[in-house]
Amino acid sequence: MITQRNMILLGIAFVALALVPAVSGLFLVYLVTEIMIFALFALSFNLLLGYGGLISFGHAAYFAIGAYACAVLLTTLGWPFLFGFGAAILLSAVSAAVIGYFCVKLTEIYFSMLTLAFAQLVWAIAFKWVAVTNGDTGFTGVAVPGWMDEPVRFFYFTLIVLAVCAYMLWRIVNSAYGMTLVATRENYNRAEFIGVNVRRIQLVAFVLAGTFAGVAGALFTLFNHAVFVENAWWTQSAEVMIMSILGGVGSFVGPAVGAAILLILDRSLAEITVYWPTVLGIILLAVLFFFPEGLMGVAKKAGRKGK
Amino acid sequence: MFNNPVLTFIQLMNGISLGMNLFIIAAGLTLILGVLRVLNFAHGAFYMMGGYICFSLVGLFAGLPGGFWLAVVGSAIALAAFAWVVETTMLRHLYDRDHLYQLLFTFALVMIISDLVRFNWGTNVLSVSLPNGFRGATDLGISFYPTYRLLLTGMGIFVAISMWYFVNKTRAGRFVRAARQDREMLESLGINVGRVYMLVFVAGSALAGLGGALAAPAVSLAPGMDAEIIVQCFIIVIIGGLGSLGGAFVGALMLGLLKSFGVMLIPNFEIVLIYLMMVIVLMFRPWGLLGKPEAK
Numbered sequence: 001m002i003t004q005r006n007m008i009l010l011g012i013a014f015v016a017l018a019l020v021p022a023v024s025g026l027f028l029v030y031l032v033t034e035i036m037i038f039a040l041f042a043l044s045f046n047l048l049l050g051y052g053g054l055i056s057f058g059h060a061a062y063f064a065i066g067a068y069a070c071a072v073l074l075t076t077l078g079w080p081f082l083f084g085f086g087a088a089i090l091l092s093a094v095s096a097a098v099i100g101y102f103c104v105k106l107t108e109i110y111f112s113m114l115t116l117a118f119a120q121l122v123w124a125i126a127f128k129w130v131a132v133t134n135g136d137t138g139f140t141g142v143a144v145p146g147w148m149d150e151p152v153r154f155f156y157f158t159l160i161v162l163a164v165c166a167y168m169l170w171r172i173v174n175s176a177y178g179m180t181l182v183a184t185r186e187n188y189n190r191a192e193f194i195g196v197n198v199r200r201i202q203l204v205a206f207v208l209a210g211t212f213a214g215v216a217g218a219l220f221t222l223f224n225h226a227v228f229v230e231n232a233w234w235t236q237s238a239e240v241m242i243m244s245i246l247g248g249v250g251s252f253v254g255p256a257v258g259a260a261i262l263l264i265l266d267r268s269l270a271e272i273t274v275y276w277p278t279v280l281g282i283i284l285l286a287v288l289f290f291f292p293e294g295l296m297g298v299a300k301k302a303g304r305k306g307k
Numbered sequence: 308m309f310n311n312p313v314l315t316f317i318q319l320m321n322g323i324s325l326g327m328n329l330f331i332i333a334a335g336l337t338l339i340l341g342v343l344r345v346l347n348f349a350h351g352a353f354y355m356m357g358g359y360i361c362f363s364l365v366g367l368f369a370g371l372p373g374g375f376w377l378a379v380v381g382s383a384i385a386l387a388a389f390a391w392v393v394e395t396t397m398l399r400h401l402y403d404r405d406h407l408y409q410l411l412f413t414f415a416l417v418m419i420i421s422d423l424v425r426f427n428w429g430t431n432v433l434s435v436s437l438p439n440g441f442r443g444a445t446d447l448g449i450s451f452y453p454t455y456r457l458l459l460t461g462m463g464i465f466v467a468i469s470m471w472y473f474v475n476k477t478r479a480g481r482f483v484r485a486a487r488q489d490r491e492m493l494e495s496l497g498i499n500v501g502r503v504y505m506l507v508f509v510a511g512s513a514l515a516g517l518g519g520a521l522a523a524p525a526v527s528l529a530p531g532m533d534a535e536i537i538v539q540c541f542i543i544v545i546i547g548g549l550g551s552l553g554g555a556f557v558g559a560l561m562l563g564l565l566k567s568f569g570v571m572l573i574p575n576f577e578i579v580l581i582y583l584m585m586v587i588v589l590m591f592r593p594w595g596l597l598g599k600p601e602a603k
Contacts (some may be wrong), residue, residue, distance in 0.1 A: 106589070113541070116541070117589050120585075233534075282419070288401070
């Protein structure tokens with residue numbers, strides 16, 4: 001909820017992030033930039049999972065659409081940055097609207113599978129439409145505008161985009177609309193009885209989530225100077241789900257925390273062991289069986305005990 | 308292309324034999340999905356394990372007559388045992404939870420199993436040689452066709468018939484069908500539903516192992532083969548209808564034929580066509596071609 005304490009905490013987090021380039025080397029600047037991009041991706045996903053109770057299995061699709069669109073518009077078509085970036089996000093939103101229109105008609109396991117099916121369709125197109133996406137080899141050499149093509153500058157650009165998007169998401173989940181979305185999660189039928197158009201509420205959530213995922217995807221393209229077809233594969237959808245669960249879907253910042261932990265672990269463990277997936281698998285099992293509310297859930301409980 | 312009857316015939320046979328191999332694996336997946344309501348992403352990893360275990364067992368039984376067949380049976384048994392351990396120690400504690408948690412559990416399995424395979428067998432591509440007596444080609448009148456692929460087709464049909472018989476004609480099969488429809492009612496009739504679940508999971512996983520072992524001589528064993536197969540199995544199960552064996556059979560045939568003819572009709576874009584088919588089925592008949600819509 002929007003309380004003074006929460007706002008202060010988020011403010012501190014923002015300032016702390018802003019200080020990163022001043023106090024650390026390039027390695028950390030890169031890592032934190034990547035974390036911020038995936039934090040945004042996870043936050044967008046949690047609008048569906050945590051607030052809407054919608055288990056989307058194809059969230060990578062909108063990330064990939066934003067990423068590829070940004071790459072193609074800036075590089076192949078040579079659009080000016082703001083137009084290209086904006087249009088990429090708009091395209092993610094439109095795709096999410098079209099796909100979401102069909103998906104929200106279904107519930108539970110069928111919803112999950114249709115989102116997966118559409119995401120795989122997006123993957124197949126990215127994989128096979130070689131003329132545009134460069135297929136299997138990936139789209140490399142993205143024309144990133146010169147003014148942001150520098151690690152520290154790009155860091156601040158990402159930070160500002162993340163802050164704006166996170167603020168918007170925060171306002172959304174705390175608005176009347178956000179409350180209604182939670183109501184549809186808690187009880188579909190009861191929400192319908194009191195006159196809520198559940199499908200429309202869910203569709204709006206789907207579009208919003210897809211839009212912010214598109215922002216994350218576009219940022220990812222600019223960060224990497226490249227997009228790969230793996231970014232649309234179902235494992236990417238699984239990854240964002242794991243991030244959210246790890247951090248805790250019951251809290252606004254949980255998924256972002258999950259993204260940070262996952263990426264930090266990935267980077268630090270990759271140097272020690274090649275069996276990083278096993279480590280991740282074991283962490284996931286531990287979360288599932290012992291901390292189903294994720295790390296933020298644990299933190300909250302500890303906080304309550306302390307009082 | 309259709310003006311060349313021999314080529315068309317060969318593609319037809321390719322489609323059927325691919326479809327029948329996929330059916331064995333997808334049948335296990337649909338059985339688990341229908342009864343346990345668990346979307347088992349690890350099913351592809353079980354298939355991969357089946358293939359790799361078959362590779363090792365073939366080496367172990369090299370001297371014995373019919374060594375390959377022992378290895379195939381051994382792989383299925385090994386997967387059954389593995390599934391039993393997974394079910395009794397972990398999975399059964401998740402049945403009452405949201406299906407999201409079951410999904411994540413199967414992810415965790417995928418990650419751990421693919422590492423286990425990497426650790427044990429390395430990342431090089433491995434291959435299993437064809438069993439004795441199935442090395443050559445058989446004359447089918449129109450053209451010659453690899454004997455082993457004919458065998459794969461036969462095995463698929465055999466599995467389909469035996470499963471149909473088991474589910475529809477035996478007492479145990481009745482429990483499986485009942486568990487699919489109404490778990491609580493079955494429980495109140497005094498059936499140990501937990502055990503039905505366990506056995507279904509074990510049997511379904513054994514089918515994945517069997518499918519992997521049988522496919523081993525026809526494909527090359529490499530890391531990543533699990534991710535590919537699981538997506539294909541999902542397509543089959545979705546097209547056919549969750550939990551429907553007949554649906555899985557039809558879906559597997561459709562996918563096999565679409566793959567073999569799609570390559571000829573629209574090279575490169577056959578894969579788009581396959582996903583498109585899945586999307587269309589889900590949009591208009593989310594319960595699949597042969598499934599039944601769920602009562603609300």
